Amino acid sequence: MALSPEVIEILSPEEVRRTVNRLASEIVERSGNLENLVLLGIYTRGVPLAQTLAQQIRNLEGVDVPTGAVDITFYRDDLDQISLRTPARTEIPVDLTDRIVVLVDDVIYRGRTIRAALNAVTEYGRPRLIRLAVLVDRGHRALPIHPDFVGRQLRTAQEEQVKVYLQDPDGRDSVVLIARPRP
Template sequence: MAHEVVEILSAEELRRTVNRIASEIIEKAGDLSQLVLVGIYTRGVPLAQMLARQIEVLEHIAVPVGALDITFYRDDLDQISLRTPARTDLPVDLTHKLVVLVDDVIYKGRTIRAALNAITDYGRPSVIRLAVLVDRGHRELPIQPDFTGRQLPTAKEEKVKVYLQDIDSRDGVDLIPRPEN
């Protein structure tokens, strides 16, 4: 019996989830003039842009959005598939800013650890928070998101796949079952 892919978030549910996370960021940020959203490549970047657009709709303030490549900060390069590094692009100095790191899925925590190391090369923010669309558990490091779209307990063999319009021509989140033996 083949396991079916399970839709976790439809396009509409993803949009609502992003809107909720944006509202939570606004609520906890305080001074929005100090807020900078930094997306982690690949899907964290368009997610950060989506959050910034929603914050602007709600609060009429344009929040700077940066893009962070963490490839060479990873401690598990031997265990992951490498891609061509992207260009880190941060629109402002991060010193004394409230930085919200944005990623699509948090799993073991290693991507976020690498992002924290990378961020310190671009200034010393006063606060760094973490926003993720999906938290699938199985942490290997003591890292927890401040803003979470969906908690999704998974088996280690399962995959969570986020689709975003800018990259994948559709929005949504699927749970891909473990492969058949």
């Protein structure tokens, strides 16, 4: 008989909202002139997260930050190890040359997704600075990549999984840890 995984809520809807608000405030504080700021979400959940951060920055500062989306499918170094998927459309709203780009993703784990995103971004210009904002940092890096803005540090076991749910596209906000039971 297979044991079902244990699901533990890490962030409630209210905690997700507060965490996103804090991340937006930190991005504003560290970016200086917001006219040079661009937010680029990494598919899938980094995109709505970037849009939510842009909305919060608009609420805080009255500035519309250009927000786009990056698909990293063809920049991955592990295509042979992941399931085949249809690439999404990369949407870069402005020339990235001499801009401050904040890459946005839901969870950072090994760092391979971010490495691929860095390669993708440099095909669209040469930003002055690239920073990284993540909702959850779960550790276990395989590459020397570290986020600049972190919503929640969460040390996990490698066999565990972190799942982020966002209002768009999931209909709810929460972060859960899925712990696989040991036989």
